[in-house]
Every structure is written in structure tokens, then in C-alpha cells.
Amino acid sequence: MEKENQLNRQLLDAIFRISRIVRQEMSLSSRVARLSLLQLEILIYLHRVKQAFPQALAEYFHVNKSTASVHLNHLARLHLIKRVRQTRDRRAILVSLSAKGKKLVSEGLRDKNKRTNRLLALIGIREKQLLFKVIVNLLHQLEIQHEKA
Numbered sequence: 001m002e003k004e005n006q007l008n009r010q011l012l013d014a015i016f017r018i019s020r021i022v023r024q025e026m027s028l029s030s031r032v033a034r035l036s037l038l039q040l041e042i043l044i045y046l047h048r049v050k051q052a053f054p055q056a057l058a059e060y061f062h063v064n065k066s067t068a069s070v071h072l073n074h075l076a077r078l079h080l081i082k083r084v085r086q087t088r089d090r091r092a093i094l095v096s097l098s099a100k101g102k103k104l105v106s107e108g109l110r111d112k113n114k115r116t117n118r119l120l121a122l123i124g125i126r127e128k129q130l131l132f133k134v135i136v137n138l139l140h141q142l143e144i145q146h147e148k149a
Contacts, residue, residue, distance in 0.1 A: 021119075022119065023037060025115055025119060026112065026115060026116075034078075035074075035075075035078075036071070038061065038063075038071060039071050039074060039075055040108060041061070042057060042061070042071060042072070042075065043075065043080060043081070043097065043101055043104065043105045043108070044105055044108070044109065044112075045057065045060065045061075046081065046095065046096060046097050046101070046105075047097060047102070047105040047106075047109070050096060051084075051094045051095065051096040052094070052095055052096075053092065053093070053094060053095070054068050054069060054072060054093065054095060055068075057072070057095065062146065072095060075101070078100075079098055079100050079101075080097070080098055080100055080101035080104060081095050081096065081097060081098055081101055082095070082096055082097075082098045083095055084096070
């Protein structure tokens with residue numbers, strides 16, 4: 001049992017250290033646009049899904065509604081997103097990328113891909129596949145546990 005506890009501590013320590021390095025490396029590109037890493041990820045998410053309700057963004061990024069709102073307000077002030085009220089329910093607002101936001105995301109994705117490739121060039125394809133499988137499984141289990149809490 002003690003060996004497993006020690007391994008658990010070592011795993012979490014390694015995950016934390018990798019997370020810090022990845023955050024530091026990836027945040028370099030977000031600093032150019034004066035965005036936080038979360039704001040850049042929100043833009044990338046909107047690029048992928050085209051439009052979303054603020055509540056869906058909060059849930060996807062595991063933040064509360066007010067935190068999501070603060071980030072969306074900042075992105076709106078920079079004219080990177082647009083908000084559209086729904087005709088049936090005026091309280092409902094859909095968020096999508098503006099033309100300026102789309103341009104920034106395409107530039108940001110190119111930069112992010114370069115940085116990602118450089119970081120992950122250190123391991124082979126089989127290791128990447130195995131690591132991905134383990135991380136996705138862990139993430140899935142953590143999200144289930146988080147939803148129950």
C-alpha cells in the first residue's frame with residue numbers, strides 16, 4: 001500500500017511539473033495577444049464548435065459562470081467574439097468568433113501546433129498513443145467524479 005501511495009504522489013508531482021512546463025510554453029503565444037491561456041483556449045474551442053452558450057463554455061472548461069463571463073467580457077472588449085441574443089428567448093445568448101477572432105485563432109493555432117510538436121517530439125508515436133489513452137481514461141474518470149461532487 002505504501003508503494004502505491006508513493007507512486008501516486010510521484011505521478012501527481014510529474015503531472016503537475018509537466019503542466020507547469022506546458023502552460024509556460026503555451027502561454028508565450030497568448031501573451032502576444034494579451035490573453036490568458038484560458039481566453040486563448042476559449043477562442044480555439046469556439047473555432048471548433050462555431051458557437052456556444054456561455055454556460056456550455058463554463059461547463060467545458062470547468063469554471064463557474066461568473067469566471068466564464070469575465071473572460072467573455074474581455075474577449076468582447078477586444079472584438080474577438082460576438083454575442084447574439086436568441087429571438088425566442090431574449091435571455092439566451094450565443095457566443096461566436098468575430099472576424100478578428102477568427103484571424104487571431106488561425107494564427108494562434110499555427111503557433112500552438114509548432115509549440116506542441118516541439119514539446120511532444122521528445123517521445124515516439126507509440127508512447128504518445130499510450131499516454132493519450134491513459135490520460136483520456138483518467139480525465140474521463142475525474143470528470144465523472146467531478147460531476148458527482
